[in-house]
Amino acid sequence: MPLDTSTYSLALLRVDGRRWNELRRLHAQIRTQAAADGSSYLEMGHTKVMCVLTGPAEQNQSQRRGQTSGGGGSARDTASINVNVMIAGFSSVDRKKRGRNDKRTQELEITIAKTFSSIVHTHLFPHSSISISLHVLSSDGSLLAALLNAATLALIDAGIPMSDYIAACTAGSTSSHSASDDSADPLLDLNTQEEQELPYLTVATLGSSDRIAVLNCESRLQVSRLEGMLVVGVDGCKQVKQILDRVIREKGVQMIREGAVDRSDTMVMDLDE
Amino acid sequence: MPRDAEPSLSERTFVTKALAEGLRVDNRKFDQCRPVSLTFGDEFGVADVSFGKTRVLARTSAEVTVPYADRPFDGVFTITSELSPMVAPSIEPNRPTETEVLLSRLLEKTVRRSGALDTESLCLIAGQKCWSVRVDLHVLNHDGNILDAACLAVIASLRHFKRPETTLDGEVLTVYTPAEREPVPLSWLHSPFCVTFSFYGEEGDIVLMDPTWLEEQLRVSSCTFSLNRHGEICQVSKLGGSAVDAPLFIQCAQTALSKSKEYTELLERKLAEDAKSRDKGGLMAELTAENDR
Numbered sequence: 001m002p003l004d005t006s007t008y009s010l011a012l013l014r015v016d017g018r019r020w021n022e023l024r025r026l027h028a029q030i031r032t033q034a035a036a037d038g039s040s041y042l043e044m045g046h047t048k049v050m051c052v053l054t055g056p057a058e059q060n061q062s063q064r065r066g067q068t069s070g071g072g073g074s075a076r077d078t079a080s081i082n083v084n085v086m087i088a089g090f091s092s093v094d095r096k097k098r099g100r101n102d103k104r105t106q107e108l109e110i111t112i113a114k115t116f117s118s119i120v121h122t123h124l125f126p127h128s129s130i131s132i133s134l135h136v137l138s139s140d141g142s143l144l145a146a147l148l149n150a151a152t153l154a155l156i157d158a159g160i161p162m163s164d165y166i167a168a169c170t171a172g173s174t175s176s177h178s179a180s181d182d183s184a185d186p187l188l189d190l191n192t193q194e195e196q197e198l199p200y201l202t203v204a205t206l207g208s209s210d211r212i213a214v215l216n217c218e219s220r221l222q223v224s225r226l227e228g229m230l231v232v233g234v235d236g237c238k239q240v241k242q243i244l245d246r247v248i249r250e251k252g253v254q255m256i257r258e259g260a261v262d263r264s265d266t267m268v269m270d271l272d273e
Numbered sequence: 274m275p276r277d278a279e280p281s282l283s284e285r286t287f288v289t290k291a292l293a294e295g296l297r298v299d300n301r302k303f304d305q306c307r308p309v310s311l312t313f314g315d316e317f318g319v320a321d322v323s324f325g326k327t328r329v330l331a332r333t334s335a336e337v338t339v340p341y342a343d344r345p346f347d348g349v350f351t352i353t354s355e356l357s358p359m360v361a362p363s364i365e366p367n368r369p370t371e372t373e374v375l376l377s378r379l380l381e382k383t384v385r386r387s388g389a390l391d392t393e394s395l396c397l398i399a400g401q402k403c404w405s406v407r408v409d410l411h412v413l414n415h416d417g418n419i420l421d422a423a424c425l426a427v428i429a430s431l432r433h434f435k436r437p438e439t440t441l442d443g444e445v446l447t448v449y450t451p452a453e454r455e456p457v458p459l460s461w462l463h464s465p466f467c468v469t470f471s472f473y474g475e476e477g478d479i480v481l482m483d484p485t486w487l488e489e490q491l492r493v494s495s496c497t498f499s500l501n502r503h504g505e506i507c508q509v510s511k512l513g514g515s516a517v518d519a520p521l522f523i524q525c526a527q528t529a530l531s532k533s534k535e536y537t538e539l540l541e542r543k544l545a546e547d548a549k550s551r552d553k554g555g556l557m558a559e560l561t562a563e564n565d566r
Contacts, residue, residue: 101369107378107512110371114513118493201509211477211516217498218382219510223530226506227523234519 008174015193016045021232023169023189026154028149028247030157038158042150044169044190046140051150053158055079055130056107066220079125080191084133085147092192108144112151115204115213121161130160141191142170143240144202149244156248164207167241168214171233172200173225184225186232199225203233208241247265274369282488288491292473292481299485300302304528306483311429311539313547316449317456318434322426324483326416327416328526329423331430333410335437337448339398340403348395349405352380352427361416372419379420379510380410383499387507390431395438397446404436417486420497424467428538434549463545465507466536467531469497478518482532496522498529502537552565 008014018024024045033039038053051142056079085108098105112132121129132154135149145168152166159250172194175184190200201217212234221229275348280288288298297303307325314321318333338349354377356364364370369377384390395404408427435456465539471492473479481488489495494514497506506526511517 031545103374103378103381110375111512116513118513118515191326208517209516210519212511212519212522213516215509215511215522217506218386218505220387221504223500223504223506224357226509226526230519230522 008185014187016017016191020185021188023236026240026243028153028244030153030247030251036127036154038154038156038160040150040153040157042146042153042251044146044189045143047165048136048138048147049143049146049150049153050137051136051224052133052135053130053151053154054133055158056125056128056160056244057130059127059129077126078122079119079120079128079130081120081122082129083109083114083116083151085112086090086134087111087136087139091136104191109148111214111216112147115148115166116151116155116162119162119164119166119206119213120155120165121163123159128260130155131160137194137243139192140201141193141195142189144190144214145165145169145204145240147167148204148214149240153247164209165206165241165244166206166210166213167237167244168202169230169233169236170195170202171236172198173221173229174198174223177223186225186228188232188236189214193207201229201233203230203237205237205241207233208238222247277361277490280428280487282452284487285491288487290543294511295303297481298487301423301479304482306532307485307537308347308471309425309539311425312430313433320426320428320429320430320433322422323414323419324416324422326414327360327418327422329419329426330413330530331423331474332411333430334494335404335406335407335434337397337402337446339393339403345390345400346396348403348468350385350386350392350395350407351405352377352408352410353382354410354412354423356415356507358410367549372553375512376420376423379456379497379499379508380424382510383424383467384427384431387463387465387499389428389461389465391460391462397441402446404473406431415486417484417489420469420492421467421483424499425466425536425540426469428464428466429543431459431509432464432540433543434469458530463501463503463505464537465499465500465501466533467528468532470493470525472515472517475500478521482522482528484559492550496525498526500526500533502534504524 012129025087027043029271031039032041032050034050036234037055040051085105087105089096114178132151148166148168157160170190173184174187174191197220201215205210205211206212206213226272282283291298300402308321312321313319321330321364356373358364358366366531397403397404408430410427435458438457440447471484472494473481473482473492477493484492494517498509
C-alpha cells in the first residue's frame with residue numbers, strides 16, 4: 001500500500017480532497033423496509049449500511065435463556081437488545097470470507113448492544129427483545145460509527161423510547177506514532193485508506209452533549225494526542241447529530257404531508273419551512 | 274445456559290450508596306489497587322499473576338512450524354485464552370462468552386496488533402521454517418479486573434520466555450537443547466499494559482480502579498487503556514455503557530500512564546530477581562566436580 005496520505009502536508013488536502021475538519025457526504029434514509037418495525041439506510045462516504053429492526057417483541061426460547069443485561073436492573077425486568085452484524089463478502093476491496101464466530105464482528109455486536117442498552121429505556125419493555133440486524137453493503141472506513149448511526153435511526157423509526165441520539169464518527173491524526181511530530185493535524189471522518197495508515201479512534205456521543213458513550217482506538221498513538229483527537233471527534237459527532245436529526249424531521253414532515261400520520265395540535269413544527 | 278447470580282438489591286444499594294459517600298466495600302481508596310503479586314515458574318515462560326483474589330496463569334511455548342503462505346518472513350504468534358468453568362459457574366466449556374471474546378480481542382489488540390513482539394525475528398528460513406510462539410492463558414480465579422491481570426501475565430510470560438538457540442548452516446537448521454547452548458529470549462519491542470477504569474453513579478463521574486467482582490457487576494460502564502511506558506496508547510476501548518464526560522478520559526489516560534510505568538517497574542524488578550536466582554555462577558560453576566558438604 002503506497003503512502004498516499006503523506007502528501008497531506010503539501011496542500012493540506014486529504015486523499016479525497018477534503019480539509020481536516022470535513023465530514024464525508026452523509027446520506028441517510030429511514031423507513032426503507034416496509035416489513036420491519038424500524039429500518040434505516042445510511043451512507044458515510046462509501047461506507048453503506050442498512051439496518052433492520054424488529055421489536056420490542058416477545059423473546060424466543062434461546063434469548064430467554066441466554067440473556068445478558070447491559071447493566072443495571074435485573075435482566076428479566078428489561079428488554080434485551082440483540083445485535084447481529086453481517087458484513088457482506090463484496091463489501092470491501094478484497095473479498096474476505098468471515099466466519100460466524102469472527103471475534104472482530106462479535107466485538108462490534110457487543111459494543112452496539114451495550115451502547116443501546118444504556119440509552120434505550122429498556123425498563124419499559126420487560127420480558128421482550130429488540131433485535132437489530134445490521135448489513136454492511138460497502139465498507140470504506142468508520143464502520144463502527146456508521147453502524148451506530150444507522151442503528152440510532154432505526155430505533156427512532158421504530159418509535160422505541162430512548163434518552164437521546166447516539167451520534168458517532170471517527171477522528172484521526174496525520175502524525176505517525178512518534179512524539180516529535182508537532183505539526184500533525186487532527187483529521188475527521190477517515191476512510192479506509194487513511195485508517196490503514198494513520199492512528200484513529202471512533203467516538204460516539206450522547207446527542208449533542210460532550211458525554212462519550214463509545215470510545216474505541218486500535219492503533220498506536222501518543223497519549224498527548226488523545227485530547228486533540230477527542231475534541232475533533234466530539235465536534236464531528238455534533239455535526240453528525242444535526243444531520244441525523246434533519247433526516248428524521250424531514251421524514252416526519254413528509255409523512256404528515258402525505259397523510260400517513262395525523263397532525264396533532266401540540267405539534268409545533270412548522271411544515272412550511 | 275447458566276447465568277451468574279446477580280448482586281441482591283440490598284448489596285446493590287449498599288455498594289452504590291457507599292461509593293457516593295466516597296467509600297469502597299473493602300476500604301480501599303478509589304484509585305488504589307489491590308496488592309499485585311507476580312511469580313515465575315521453574316520453566317521459562319510461566320507467569321502467575323494475582324490481583325487480590327483474582328489469579329491468572331500464562332504459559333508461553335514455542336515450536337518450529339511452516340509460516341503462513343501470505344507472510345513468508347513472519348513467525349506465528351498466537352494468544353489463546355480460555356475461561357474454564359473453574360472460574361465461574363456461569364461459564365460453559367467450548368462456548369465463548371462475552372467476557373471471553375472481549376478478553377481475547379483485548380489481548381490481540383494490545384499485544385499482537387501493537388507489535389510488541391518482533392515476529393520477523395521468529396523467521397528461520399523464509400517461507401519454510403519459523404517459530405510458532407503460543408501463549409496459553411488460564412484464568413484460575415475471577416474476582417474482578419481479569420483484563421489487567423491477564424495482560425500483565427501475558428507480557429510477563431513472554432518476557433520471561435526463552436526459546437532454544439538455532440543456527441543455520443547452508444540448508445541445515447540446527448536447534449540446540451538448553452544443555453548445548455543457552456536459550457535466547459524473544460526479540461521484544463515494547464511492553465504495553467492494560468489499565469481498566471470502572472465508572473459509577475448516574476453521571477458516571479465516580480471512577481474506580483481495580484474493582485472486585487461485586488463492584489464490577491455494579492458498574493455503569495468501563496474503559497480500558499493499553500499503554501507502554503513511553504506514553505504510547507496501543508488501544509482504548511470503552512465499549513458502550515453509560516456515557517461519560519470527555520475530560521474524564523484525558524485524566525484517566527494520565528493515570529493509566531503512571532500505572533503502566535508502575536507495572537513496567539514491577540516486571541523489570543521481578544525479571545531481574547528471577548534471573549539472579551537462576552544464575553548458578555556460569556559454566557565454570559556447573560562444570561566443577563566439587564560437591565557441597
